[in-house]
Amino acid sequence: MAKVGSKEVIIKYEQILDDLKKKTYSPVYLFMGEEPYYVDKLSEYIADNVLDESEKAFNQLILYGKDTDARSIIYAASRSPMMASHQLVIVKEAQNLGSDEIENMESYFTSPLATTILVLCFKNKTLDKRTKAYKLIEKKGVILETAKLYDNEIVTWTTNYLRKKGATISPSATAILADHIGADLSRIVNELDKLLILLPENNRTITDEHIEKNIGISKEYNMFALGTAVLAKNVLTANRIINYYAKNPNNNPMVVIMSSLFSQFLRVLKYHVIKRNNKSIQNKDIAVQLGVSPFFLKDYESAAAKYSILKVVQIIELLREYDMKSKGWNSPGVPDSELLKELIFKIMH
Secondary structure (H helix, E strand, O other): OOOOOHHHHHHHHHHHHHHHHOOOOOOEEEEEEOOHHHHHHHHHHHHHHOOOHHHHHHHEEEEEHHHOOHHHHHHHHOOOOOOOOOEEEEEEOHHHHOHHHHHOOHHHHHOOOOOEEEEEEOOOEOOOOOOHHHHHHHHHOEEEEEOOOOHHHHHHHHHHHHHHOOOEEOHHHHHHHHHHHOOOHHHHHHHHHHHHHHOOOOOOEEOHHHHHHHHOOOOOOOHHHHHHHHHOOOHHHHHHHHHHHHHOHHHOOHHHHHHHHHHHHHHHHHHHHHHHHOOOOOHHHHHHHHOOOHHHHHHHHHHHHHOOHHHHHHHHHHHHHHHHHHOOOOOOOOOHHHHHHHHHHHHHO
16 A cells, blocks of 8 residues: 655644544544654643543543553443543553454444544554454544655755744754754654744744754754765865764764765755756756755755766765675774765765
8 A cells, every 4th residue: 555645644633633623523533653743742632632630530541552452442432421521541552452452342443432532542553454443443533644754854844843833944954953863753843842942032043053052963063064065075074074973973873874975965866867857947846856945955956066967876876885884794893984984085086
């Protein structure tokens, strides 16, 4: 089956959240998939808002998949609420129940109690869509399947998240944050929320300085800066960053550096292909296809002029080779810092 798209996830997530805010409830919710951020946000909203504080003591129960079973869940879900319109049963880490236990709940899914809200949270896993249980939940309740963002979607997601909070972020700060954290939405949100608290009311823009001072990512020696220097064939800056990494190896793991360089050269390759296929394409459309801010498009345009499409393909092969070497293949005992120096030299020369 085709993987669910991140845009579909966001649309469905906002639709479910909107219904919850309107107090339009379903008897069964299944939140599942490889991006736990949305699973947590929806289950937390339900836990915090469906019942009043006075109703929660007798009508709200939180279970964990590894500590419960189908019989206990059905028993809890089949009770009538006490002095409330609904009772709430949330099963966290429901992926630990096992397929047999989920199957044993089919009788409840066939006819769920209207006054119960049963929430099943699968983290980093999904319920098999071919099962009767899934089909019953789909018919009687609400399902959200989540998906990890692709690297080229992180910048847009971050910008949109901050816009809803009445804030903005500089393109370079977004790139530094995305390059350092990756597509882990929970970590991204955690860092952004900490920064939002520190922003003054008259200037709600997150900058490189905010990232460096409060998250500890150097604006001068971060992985995005290394990639930018390499794309520009700025030997002096690249070597300065590499030397910094050699002195701080624990803060700059080779596997993360390789992933960052791979992503940036993959964008250069895409730039070549896009321009070759459509010479009249607008810059804003190229930026969308590359998944970068138009602010950075000139970097990839310049890199494409410095690195031919054949050279970029060779560099991607080099990155794969040195990724293997960093894991011990054909280079036992060679420090990562030496491998990185050798790699960057080969790329830029």
